Structures are given as C-alpha cells and as structure tokens.
Amino acid sequence: MGMQRFGDKMHLISRETQRNEPQAVEQKYGQNLINACRKGDRSSQKRLYDSLAPKMFALCLRYMGRRDEAEDVLQDGFVTLFSKLDSFSGEGSFEGWARKIFVNTALMSLRKRDALKMSDDLDTARSLSTPSPSQLQNIGYKELLGLVADLPAGYRTVFNMFVVEGYTHKEIAQHLGISEATSRSQLQRARMLLQEKIGRL
Secondary structure (H helix, E strand, O other): OEEEEEOOEEEEEOHHHHHOOHHHHHHHOOHHHHHHHHOOOHHHHHHHHHHHHHHHHHHHHHHHOOHHHHHHHHHHHHHHHHHOHHHOOOOOOHHHHHHHHHHHHHHHHHHHOOOOOOOOOHHHHHHOOOOOHHHHHOOOHHHHHHHHHOOOHHHHHHHHHHHHOOOOHHHHHHHHOOOHHHHHHHHHHHHHHHHHHHHHO
16 A cells, blocks of 8 residues: 555555556456447456456445445446446546446445434544554555444545545535535544554554
C-alpha cells in the first residue's frame, strides 16, 4: 500500500490500483470479451466474473463489513453489471466503470438496511486523540481494511468513499443525502476510531 496526499486530503493507493493502468485494463478486459458478454455468451461472462470477482468482493466487504452481506452485494452487483454492459462506452477503464456499479450497489443495500444513519456522538469523538497520518502509513493494506470493516456503517461508508475511492465530500454528500459538514465529521471520527484500534494492536 502507498499513501498519497492531495492538499489536506489523504487517499489510499493500493498496489492493485497502481498496476491497473488503462492500457493494462484494456488488455485484460478486451472489447471482444465485453462484446461476447453483451451477447449473453455464458463462458465469456464466467471469464469476466472470475477476473473481477476477487477485487469486487474485497470492495463489497469494505462497505458491508460482513462476508455474507458482501456476498449478496457481489451477486447483485454482477446482475447490474451484466444488464448495463451496453452503457459502457469503451473509453477509460472498464474496471473503474465496474467499481462504480459495485459501490452504488453496496450503498443501495446499506440504505435499505437504514445503516447509513450518521452518528453524532461528539463525546466519543472528543475522547479520542487526533489521528496521525504516520500511524496509518505503518500498517499493512489488508490489515487496515480489516479494521475499516469493523467501523460503524456510517463511518465506514464515508471513509471508504473518501479515502479508498477518492470521492470528494461534495460527491459523498450527494450520494448519501447528507451535508458536506456531516461527511467531513464522519471521516474525522472514522480516522479517530481507526487510530484507537491501531493503538491496541
């Protein structure tokens, strides 16, 4: 894992993300394979599923926190992906296009469970120390994502969208129906809780 700073923002850049340049993605998910999937070719659909499933399951698990719920979202995400293949223009990263589908599927599932109620426990937030970027840098990528999965759903969702996916607070607010200030406070509290968890390791 690498961590990259953009002004006052901190985003995770995984090794997988760094390797997946548009050209490499295009070679992996060639237009012929995508076209065959559009025509309903089952073997091509299985190839695409097998290629995408590990990464998309990791994404679903980050948002849902539980394997059984992540598996349900993964299946729903693939149903949506295959039904919307015609909307992929062929420009840009196919994997990036697919990730948006799975993020949206996870968010829809969380909304149905009313899991995105944002916590306003200011006393808890004040009791935690300010997170240190250096501490986050010293933990492994998989280990950090395991800790993220244990966060309350609201914190976890904002953290994933901002830190891992790279959404802005404005975009998060629009997706979740909250204010930008709420998005910022949820991110701050998520980082505080993560700091506390890291301190216990």
